[in-house]
Amino acid sequence: HLSDGEMIRKIYEKKRQFGDDLLILAHHYQKNEIIPFADYVGDSLQLAKEAAANESAKHIIFCGVHFMAETADMLTTADQKVYLPDALAGCSMADMANLEQLEQAWQFLETTYAEPVIPVTYINSTAAVKAFVGNHDGVIVTSSNAETILKRVFDKHQRVLFLPDQHLGRNTAYQLGIPLEQMAVWHPKQNRLEAEGDLQNLKVILWQGRCCVHQQYTVEQIKTLRSQISNLKVIVHPECPIEVVQASDSYGSTKKIIDEVAASPEGTKWAIGTDNNLVNRLIQSFPNHDIRSINASAFSCITMNRIRLAHLLWTLEEIEQGSTIQQITVDEATQISSLKALERMLAK
Ligand code: 13P
Ligand code: SF4
Secondary structure (H helix, E strand, C coil), X not given: CCCHHHHHHHHHHHHHHHHXXXXXXXXXXXXXXXXXXXXXXXXXXHHHHHHHHCCCCCEEEEECCHHHHHHHHHHCCCCCEEECCCCCCCCCCHHHCCHHHHHHHHHHHHHHCCCCCEEEEECCCCHXXXXXXXXXXXXXXXXXXXXXXXXXXXXXXXXXXXXXXXXHHHHHHHHCCCCHHXXXXXXXXXXXXXXXXXXXXXXXXXXXXXXXXXXXXXXXXXXXXXXXXXXXXXXXXXXXXXXXXXXXXXXXXXXXXXXXXXXXXXXXXXXXXCCHXXXXXXXXXXXXXXXXXXXXXXXXXXXXXXXXXXXXXXXXXXXXXCCCCCXXXXXXXXXHHHHHHHHHHHCC
16 A cells, blocks of 8 residues: 555656656546646546647556547547446446437437537437437537537527436527527437427427436525625536526536636636535635635535545556556447537637
8 A cells, every 4th residue: 555645656757668658647526645746637528639739659548437438439540549447437418328328218219300400419428329319419418518519409400309417408499599499308318308389399309318426506595695795606507407507697618617707807706516525626716705615515426536545656667567458449440330410519
């Protein structure tokens, strides 16, 4: 058993030895102990772009969750290897949509609608789901670009299936002016659309998926904070339910939340609704702002938190020995299909 200090020293040493052959990417929700080792810290979109832009690193350690490492593998060259420091760092939301369920939903949509339905998947989805979407003229979105891309889809088409996060889908479509009456929820486990009235009026079919982290922020918490603190600015992530977004002053991806806080004058009072690892880091990084979580006792993402110093060190040691035990790979056929949807997202 090594102490934290010894692990930190060894990680820095190995990072130096690898030099430009190694790239460490970390999502904003990672633990504080991981962040200093990252060459780049970002939200899902930034990290995907960073992986795609780097052609020199032979080894990319992705401190994030499984779907992010899969995406990075698809966006890098065949000789670049992507590793996830803990194989159990999945995303419960991504796991809420599997290919079989999607094929069943698709059958229903194809028999219900004469015009094509466009599948739009949040990047928080498995490579198999992305591949299906890529093969059906669909596109991938992240929380940073969902609005722009959904608008682009609606310029040409009249109906979408949005998966797996119903909240990002609902919040984004509502922001684009689509009324809630024109959205309905698809229940994958029951293979059923929860809709009243004429199905032909629907524009957005929302998959019944959600993020357990962002479910912990509520309208009541926001109301209580507003009653205690005057001039409070509330910002939340679009994975929060629509009532929570509507009770807030603004919403956006992790990057947008950081940018808004950073751009606000010192002394601004903020209440933030996203993973508390990030909120606590913002509290430390902006000591002259008055920042709090909407729910300080909310648990932060369990799988993001799986990655600890020991996993990072172990991964580096494995790579050094030529082992690929931590490598994440996507098979070629899945990759080719998924890339169609990813490239539609990344296209200007
Ligand atoms: P962003 O990184 O796009 O803000 O998404 C948050 C998230 O839930 C990552 O899993
Ligand atoms: Fe998945 Fe939610 Fe964790 Fe993001 S925060 S990785 S959506 S479970």
